[in-house]
Amino acid sequence: MNDLILVLNCGSSSIKFALFDAAAQPLPRTPLWNGKVDGITGPRPTFGETGVAPSPVALDAAQPYHAALAHIRERVRARLGSRADMQYRIAAVAHRVVHGGAKYSAPVRIDAAVLADLKAYIPLAPLHQPFALEAIESLLASRPDLPQVACFDTAFHHTLPDVEKMLPLPWSAWERGLRRYGFHGLSYAYMAVALAERHGDAARGRAIVAHLGSGASLCGMRGLESVSTTMGFSALDGLMMGTRCGALDPGAVLYLMEIEKLTLEQVGHVLYHESGLLGISGTSSDPRDLLAVEGGDERARAALALYVRRIVRECGALAAALGGLDMLAFTAGIGEHNADIRARVCAGLAFLGVELDAAANAAHAPVISTPGSRVRVAVEPTNEEWIVARNAACIAGLAAG
Known part of the structure; x- marks a missing residue:
């Protein structure tokens, strides 16, 4: 019987899944099989898997999320049942959970008490937390014997010093848990592994990792922490993103509510869904679309300029916090695949000694800086699913490399 780990990454409108072979040691970084149900809350949901074009899937309109989870479970069972050459079983389910609060600084096996704690963090991540917990609760009810492990996007940042965690609010806010937690931690945890393997001491020095996707953030690391x-x-904080505003003067929020009379719900929708690249350009949240039209579209040019400026400015702030910079690494969808954005960011960081190799950048090479660059610039694909699977294997008592 071969043990498998099922990884679930549950978002508001999609559920991604991946199956990893826990019997292979060290744990392979490529899953045996992966895919997703997309458009769960829309009119035309689809199911897609590795190497196969997405196809329409019928979901119960009354409970589409439960139906999507049930569909994944059925497809996984069918997939495992079709393998006549050997027997497989799901030995553990691992979940990407966005928020672990101040309590959870490492992956944890989920029981009723842990689930109750995680539900208390829903107000801290209202657009992300509920969906993972819905999947966890459903599986706890139907398969209480099956180990489930929560892996937190906030956990990697528990090494932040208190001065980085504090918000300049009354001290009582800190005591109530209002603090800077940091996110994209599973991506950064993988980068700490992959960059050290590929770049050695350069990665262990003063490094900035740029996780640039539809959501985006930067992490300053020293000693891979x-x-x-x-x-x-x-x-919402930090960089300008696809549809999120990033760091914003709180006075602007007060103005929207007091003067323009937007409700709390309306303001939240603006900040999460109508801002960023989409808000400035008015046409798209995808830099590829904006790059294609910026020559004749003033708002597309403005959106891209602000997007790059915010990345450059925040890189400068992190370099100051690190006391210098040895490595800059790009990852996630935009970071890994958009050479134009990388080139513009690197041009803005020339004052730090960043020198870009244009040909290497165009080829998305692992190193895109020149040999003479004072800062090594890298492109490294992230692999959050593998980090989650590896953590779950350890917690569930399955050996992991």
């Missing part, structure tokens, strides 16, 4: 990051109390 987080010492500063751009996201704080919520996933």
